[in-house]
Amino acid sequence: MLHKTRGIVFKYFKYRDTSIIVKIFTEAFGLQTYVVNGVRSKTSRGKIALYQPLTLLDMVVYYKDSAEINRISEVKCRSPFQSISTNIKKTAIAMFLAEVLYKTVKEEGEVAELFDFIFHSIEILDHVPEGFENFHLQFLLKLARYLGFGVESSEIFYDSFPEEDVEPVKQLLMNPYEQRIKISNTMRRILLDHIIKFYQTHIDTLKEVKSVKVLQEVL
Template sequence: MLVKTRGIVLNYIKFRESSIITKIYTEQLGVQSYIVNSVRKKGSSSRIALFQPFTLLDMVVYSSHKGGLSRISEYRSGHPFSTIPFDIRKSSILLFLSEIVSKTVKEEEENQPLFSFLYNAIITFDEMETGYENFHLFFLLQLSHHLGFGPSTGAEVVEQVAFSSKAQAPGVAPTVLAIQAHEAYFDQLLRQPDNPGIPSGKVRRELLAILIRYYQLHVERLGEINSLAILSEVLS
């Protein structure tokens, strides 16, 4: 059966000589994996570019109740980016966020509120000319609500992280105090995302570390975030 749907590319891996297997979060079918042939041949760079993380696609796909790998009948860009491919900071943020979404969103069924949030957030991010350094923090907080563990206050974040078993290990009391000192920043991100008042890159990195730990408390086997090192270096 053919299904017309929008999609958000999460990642891909190389498959055989010139093909890929790509994971895409679709509007109609949830998370799906597709084999795409002949996109890595010489001269096909424009096609492989459509499968970079968080690329937005319009697709016609084959769907089967049997599950497993399927194929894409037709695909094209759903929203050509105007800034992301040309800004290393933006592309690094999207790489990081796509890895988080890939590891946290697993459902193979329609979830219109989640899809709309992701799709619109990506477009908004592409259109932002300034002030996007905190976008990934706001995004993670909003995503957590769609995943079912979103906080209503900064206290919820810092208390859960500060008093988790890892934070309470012997000799790390100052770390607990440092975590609690960031409560006001999370409140600002939740209530005033356009002006959170984060004073420096150092504080931004600390907030991100706390948020990742918060996710690890709620998402089983989240594991290490491979793109975090790249993001930290680019935004330092």
């Protein structure tokens, strides 16, 4: 049976000579696995671009509850990126977020709030013109609530830190993405390390996050 749904690409893997297996977080069914045939062939005319991490999609899909892998009937990019694919800092942030999402979001079924949060966060990252260097920190702090282990206060990270270092975390928790928060590169790295460790205590599948190195090089 065919269904319409929005989707967010998390990751794809090469499959056979010209196909891929792609993990897409869908609004209708949560995290799903699809096989897409021929998308890597010379005649596909760049269709592989639709399955780059964090691409926002409009889809018509086949869905069978018992199937481990389903198929896509129709797909188009819902909101083409304006800057994520061209701004090296945003690209690094997107790579990092995609890796974390792939390793942490396993939900199927009713996921409306979680889906909307991720979808709109990606749109904000793409459109915010400046002051987005802390975006990944805010995203992870906000995402934790939707995953069931939300951060309510900065003390969970900074019981042993000077009081002046706690204030940036409070701001990251409370403020919207668009509000600029002044944090040094050193503090940004310390915060990220603590947040990742916090996630790792709650999610067994989040071990090494390889894209952190690239993120630290460009921010």
